[in-house]
Amino acid sequence: MGAGVGWGAGVSYAAVVRIFVARLAGTAVFDPVGDQIGRVRDVVVALRPNDPPRVHGLVVEVQPRRRVFLPITRVTSIEADAVIFTGSINLRRFEKHATETLALGELLDLTVELDGQRVTVLDLAMEQGRTAEWLVTKVAVLRGGTGRGLRRRRGETVVVDWAEVTGFGVVQRDQGAASLLAAFEETRPADLANVLRHLPGKRQAEVASALEDERLADVLEELPERDQIGILGRLDAERAADVLAAMDPDDAADLLQDLPTAEAEALLARMEPREAAPVRRLLTYAENTAGGMMTSRPVVLPPHATVAEALAEIRRKDVTPAVAAQVYVARPPVDTPTGRYLGVAHFQRLLREPPSSLVGGAIDATVDPIRPDLPLPEVTSFLATYNLVAAPVVDELGRLVGAVTVDDVLDHLLPSDWRERDERPAGPEVPDPDSPGYDPSGAGPTSDGGPDGGEG
Template sequence: MYGRLLLPELRVMLDEGDHAGIKEFCDALYPAVTAEILAELDSQEVWRVISCCEPEKQAEIFQFLPLPQQIEIVAVINRAPLSRLIEEMAPDDRVDLLSRMDEEHVEELLPLMAQAERSDIRKLLSYPEDSAGAIMTTEYASLPENITVAQALEKLRQQAPDSEIISYIYVVDEGRRLQGIVSLRDLILARPARPLSELINRDVISVRVDDDQEYVAQQLARFDFVAIPVVDNQNQLVGIVTHDDAIDIMQEEATEDTYRLAAVEPLEDSYLSTSLMTVIRKRIGWLIFLLVPSFLAAKVLEHYEGVSDKFEWLVLFIPLILASGGNAGSQSATLIIRAMALESNIQRDELNALLRKEFKLGLLLGGFLSVISFFISWAFTAELIQASVVGLSVFLVVLMGISAGGTLPMGFRRLGMDPALMSNPFITALVDILGLIIYFQVAMYIVG
């Protein structure tokens, strides 16, 4: 990142109080790059840098800072400049910030802002977290229906500076109800005298203000849209969600699912900027919970103590039995949980086909691993009968592990819960207990 190379230069200007130089520095770089450099400075320094810029530039840079850093910085800015900064921010970014600040602090700031901004903020703050309303921006371009192309372009020129996306323009009636959509491309291509109504695509795909953000991102991705309109119960246009938000949401959801697979509760911020105590809180619950099946496994082993006393070699292959079932089960659970996350409209018959496939896989993979384990353990113990116990157990345990890994996330889904709540360590723990029972039963059957 070339940004870091510029940090010393910025520091010199800060030390010398060279405001003009700092302003020039920030104006020359992309806001995203400036923000990456500022991530290296403390809150006071960041504010001393961005306060040298025009308010609009200030907000542009500030928006690219990670949220935890934004929260630290607002604590060191006086009320007046802070309210101006927040006024300049994009509606969706500023609501993200305000919803993480102290309520008192927010109430102090609001009276300093313009009436329009204030009511916009209050409205966006009122939507539930992770809903379309919470992530949308209110800066979109809209047009009435009964005008010509030339008039539309004229109106658009007035709106463009305040709109995040102008590739699509939304057509609304007097009640702001969404009537259709016009692409800027069509508008530019059309004769100026043509009525706008002839260009309108009335089959608009929109989302509801209370739709879940994951659904919104999926719709954007499904139709390859740059932005998707958000409407309320009365079909009134209230905002748009843009492509960059969709990328952020998808990354966030993929991260959450990955964490959950490893039995970590989702974090609000990046792992790097999350405090030690928060990380402990997000990890300890599952770790404690997962002790329970381990003690159940101890109970199982206690139950079979007679067998393992008589055939001491059985103990040697306990790690093998536990690992085979757990690994195969985790593979299946991961594949199925990810498939369900990616294809939200997966059908019941497809799930059933998937389960049949997992079962066949269990037979085949179990068979392969069983044969290999048979030969290795034969070489290991030089006892055919011992190798047979290991081989047969591996077959059954892998089959059972894959069946459990495949069915448990689907079971969660049928119960209306997030399949990703079913973590791999939890599946592994269940498979451990069943695996031990299978192993000792097989041993009793063959050698007992």
């Protein structure tokens, strides 16, 4: 089993197996036959008064977005890019016991004491002892750093023994979240949202406070309504308005529809008028119609724009694949509601055209726009009939007011609680083909998690 990449120098692979837990965040988890079954989201430990914390196991997220418990006793290998386990994994939803703590979610960014000085926890290292028991033995701390959140200034990073640090059992009112967010820096917004909603309310507020407005907006768009409302309610009104402005207008409108009218109007009033205007327009449409589902920010260009300009627009990082699938062509102004709508140019057609040619010459005349009041079933049928991933929405004046994308449609077709599907009954366990009684039909051996805790 290889040692993880650590903070301190001189860690020998032969001398010690030391894994820094923050490095495990997002690591792929493989079953005994080499199939990936999920990714690590946290490490479950048990704090003890006079001894190093005992590692119980890993919180693993399996599809579809279900968090389950993997006992550390079943982990056979931990590498830089893979965790491999043996036996079976119980697919019941993970529930943390009262005596357990999440190393990433709850211990990172704590303020503790080292030699009488207040320091911040950056990471924890776990090692396997002679009895095969895994313990948290080292703590990476920041000494002398100043500031909060992602703007924290650098100080001196040191790695010390667990026994040298005190204060882990103290509940802190403002913990910060820089190290936690660093561990999930490369995580997609949907996956970070799933991490966030499983944290205690206190930690949710601290993480939301540390996130930049754009990142928090992306995460909020992936959360269930009740979590969106809960997190938004913990922000001050000015920050909440800024985050709403950073969200896609259709997602912001959906969220505001779930708030009391007075509260929604107060937030809209705090937004810049140009940012609030598209949200207000979307709020005028019924929810399960093309107007209620559409994004008001599709890629729109005038007919005299070049193909090169069009391709540059759909290459932007903030444009989702569904929105980037086609460019809408309209007379100026090109902000929705636009001037007269002319047609749509699919990105595949644009790739076949000379870069200097005009997008007006690449319009697909066979795609008709739809009206804002078209109901959800008919929008779905329209996309399916013409094999489209998006459809232009045009008002009675012939202006483009938005575009309905396939992800918008799926969001409205799925059950309202689909983002909370990890709380539904689980399927069978992932079996070990080498274990006694292995059944190739998929039943496999069962387990209650054993004495390792966290079996959920």
